Amino acid sequence: MRNKKLFSAFLMLLITMVSLTSASYAWFSQNVAVQLEGLELNVEAADGIQVSTDAENWRASLDVQDIIDGYTGHTNQVPSILSPVSTIGSQSTGNFEMFSGSLNEEGTTTLTTTGPVTEVAGTFGEFIAFDLFVRTTTTEAIYLDDVSDIGYVSGDGTSESVGLEYSSRIAFFNQGTDGTYTPATARALAGGTSATQVIWEPHALSHTTAALGQGASTTEKTPYYGVKAAGTELPLSDFASQTEYFELVETITPDTDTVPFDTTNPDNIIFTAEPGITKIRVYVWFEGQDIDNENSAALGLSNDADSYLSLTIKFLKLEA
C-alpha cells in the first residue's frame, strides 16, 4: 500500500516536472525574439499587383524573411549592416556591377576600387540584392507609393541619425518578362542587352551638414562620380591623371527622387510590367561616392546600438 502511494507520488512528481520544464521552455522560446537585427524590409503591392520571391506563391506583401528564403538557387543577399559601395548601374551577367572602394588620405589622396563584387545568397555582404517577381495580366506602368522610403528608426526613441541614409540608393533592374506565366522560366530571366534599370535616390534633397557645406543642393538631385571599374591608388588631386580617374568613375545622376510621386510624370515609372511574370532585381546600397557619404555619416546610423534601417517599397499602378 505504502509502495503504491510512493509510486503515485513519484509519478505525479515526474509529470509535474516534465510539464514545468516544457512550459518553461515554451515561454522562454516565445520571448526570445529572433530577428534580423539592424534591418526592417517590406515590399508591398497595391491595386491588384501580385508579388513573389519565387514566382510561385503570389502575395500582396513580402517581408525580410520571405526575401531571405527566396527560391532554390537564388542569390538574395540581405545583410543587416550595409557598407558603402558604388556603381553606375552597369550590368554584367544579369547583375549590377558593384565596386568597393577606399580613400587613402595620407599625403596625396588616392582612390582604390575593387570589384565587381560577387553577390552571394545569405545575410552577409555590403549591399542588399534580391529577386522580386511581379505578375500582371495587362501591361502596367509601375510607380512607387509615397510610403516607399528608407529611413532611420531609433531604438531608444531619442537618438537621431547621423545621416548615412542620405546616401542610400534603391535600384530596380528589370530582367524581363515571361509571357507564359511559367515560374521556372521567370526565375531564369537574366536581363541582357534589352534590360532596363532605374536608380532611385530616396533622400536626394536631404544632406548632412558637411555635404551642405560643400554645396549639395536641396532643390535638385546632385550628380556624383559612380565607380565603373577596378583600379589602384588613383590620385584624386592630380588632375594630370584625370583621364585615368575617369576610367574608374563616371558622372551619373539618379533617375528619380522622392519628390514628387507624380504618376502623370513618366520619369517616375519604376518599371513596366508586361503581361506575365516580370523579374526585377532590386538593389539597396549606400553610395560610397555620394556627397553625403563622408566620415561623420560613416560612423553608422547613430550611437544607438538598437537603431535600425527601415526600408519600405510599395508598388502601385497608374489608375485607368
Next chain:
Amino acid sequence: MGGKVNKEKKGISVASLMLNTFFVLLIILAGIITIVSLSTQDEGVANVAGFIPYSIQSESMEDTIMKGDLIFTRVYDGETLLDQDEIISFFAMEQNQRIIKTHRILEVNDDGLMVSYTTQGDNNIIEDAEEVPPGDVISVYNGVRIPKVGYALDFFSSKYGFLFGIILPMFIFFIYQLYVFIELIVEMKYEKKKQA
C-alpha cells in the same frame, strides 16, 4: 470529539482533492498552450496538426464571430480555389505592419491567369481595400468557435500571463509534490527502522 476529528479529516480530504484537481487542470492548460507555442510557427502562426487557432481581436466579423472568441481554422493548401462566402484568415498590411485578418470572401476574381479574393468583414460597411492573393491566405474557418475563450488564451499566451498564471503555480505545485514525495520516503524509512 471523534466526530470533530472525522469532520476535520473529511475537510482536509476535500481541500486536498480540490487542490489536486486544480493543478491537474492547470497541467492540462499548460500542456495545451505549450503545444500551441511549440507547434510549427510559420510567420508567427501556430499550426497544430493542420489546424490553426485564433483569438479574435476585433468586431469586424460580428455577429458571425465575436471579439474574444477562439476559432479554429484549417490550414490552406495554397492551391485550392476557394468559394465565395468562405471565411478566411489572411495576411494584410496596415500602417506598414503585417497583420492577420479574418474576413468573408465577397468575390472570387479568376481570369484564368491570376486569382485573388475580394473580402469584407460581416460587420464592416465597405469591402477591404486590397484583394487577397492566394499566397496571403493562411487558413479557412471551419465553423468551430468557443465564445470568450480567446480572452483567456490571450492572457495565458502573453509573456506575464504565462509566467504568473501557469509557470509560477506549476512551480509551487512541483515543490508541493516534491515535499509529499520526500515526506513519504522519510515515513517509510522511519517505519522500517521501527520494525527493525
